[in-house]
Amino acid sequence: MRLSDLNEQIRVCGRCRLSQTRVHALCGEGDRRARLMLVAQAPGQKEDLEGAMFIGPSGRVLDDLLGPAGVRRSEIYMTNLVKCFLPRYRKPKADEIQACCRYLDEEIELVEPAVIAPLGYFAIRYVLEKYELPMPDKSGFDNIVGRLFLAGGKGIYPLRHPSALLHNRSLQPQMESTYRKLGVFLSECKWYPVCPMKFYHRAGRLDSEWIERYCRGDFESCVRFHMEESGVPHPDWMLPDGSEDEGLRD
Ligand code: SF4
Incomplete structure (x- = not known):
């Protein structure tokens, strides 16, 4: 319809x-x-x-x-x-x-x-x-x-x-x-196209809830987002809530 x-x-x-x-x-x-x-x-x-x-x-x-x-x-x-x-x-x-x-x-x-x-x-x-x-x-x-x-x-x-x-x-x-x-x-996170979270998710290594909650939802609450914005270095395996998932390393 x-x-x-x-x-x-x-x-x-x-x-x-x-x-x-x-x-x-x-x-x-x-x-x-x-x-x-x-x-x-x-x-x-x-x-x-x-x-x-x-x-x-x-x-x-x-x-x-x-x-x-x-x-x-x-x-x-x-x-x-x-x-x-x-x-x-x-x-x-x-x-x-x-x-x-x-x-x-x-x-x-x-x-x-x-x-x-x-x-x-x-x-x-x-x-x-x-x-x-x-x-x-x-x-x-x-x-x-x-x-x-x-x-x-x-x-x-x-x-x-x-x-x-x-x-x-x-x-x-x-x-x-x-x-x-x-x-x-109204929009997904501007860093999403190049964010390691996207690639971990595509590889089946990251639960889609992280993407829905932050990257395509409330990216303003993402710790990674703010670190990207202010140029502060952070490891690829750091999750949007700021915790680190050693299982994503390498
Ligand atoms: S993890 Fe954070 S910085 Fe990366 S795309 Fe998602 S919301 Fe943006």
């Missing part, structure tokens, strides 16, 4: 009760080949009325968070877990998520993002369960926000929804710092 065909299905969908109260069923927006996909919960009222994503107050917060990360909307793909407005901004019901999630599943298949960033509790819970990652209870929720998980050949990076900042300004430093990492995920 093509994304345009899927979007046609979304626009006329009548699979759940939300089709009776919505104005627009919202399709995803952005680069159809993006490395990074944001998954929000559902459209807000302005989005429902005008048929576009993140054009209300949450959208302004999103832009304020993406700007410092160096991320433009046009280079990512944005979509929702539930495609229709939830009246009075209520929570999505289980049967509504069940009816709608097949569209998100298809979008992930078609766009093939390297990193998926679910925004807010319901999107996070759905994506973690889809990739068979443990979902913590409410008290452990803070611990998974802004952490990169690997599953199904993808990075999963849970984030608070931008609307959280509209209700609680004290979250600003934490949200700015976690969203800033999205800019890192």
Whole structure:
């Protein structure tokens, strides 16, 4: 199936009760080949009325968070877990998520993002369960926000929804710092083509998790990356976390 065909299905969908109260069923927006996909919960009222994503107050917060990360909307793909407005901004019901999630599943298949960033509790819970990652209870929720998980050949990076900042300004430093990492995920490490890690991996001597977590994921957290940047010598067999694997020697 093509994304345009899927979007046609979304626009006329009548699979759940939300089709009776919505104005627009919202399709995803952005680069159809993006490395990074944001998954929000559902459209807000302005989005429902005008048929576009993140054009209300949450959208302004999103832009304020993406700007410092160096991320433009046009280079990512944005979509929702539930495609229709939830009246009075209520929570999505289980049967509504069940009816709608097949569209998100298809979008992930078609766009093939390297990193998926679910925004807010319901999107996070759905994506973690889809990739068979443990979902913590409410008290452990803070611990998974802004952490990169690997599953199904993808990075999963849970984030608070931008609307959280509209209700609680004290979250600003934490949200700015976690969203800033999205800019890192847009490209793989510039040293990757010549990095010994690439050659060890190609030779079957290095677990692919190192590559997914650092070289094609969060290269900014790689010790080797910073040593390369500042010209500090380091052994070929030093791993991205700074430890040395003597087994890789020679
Ligand atoms: S190991 Fe570090 S420096 Fe080498 S390509 Fe991966 S992220 Fe970049």
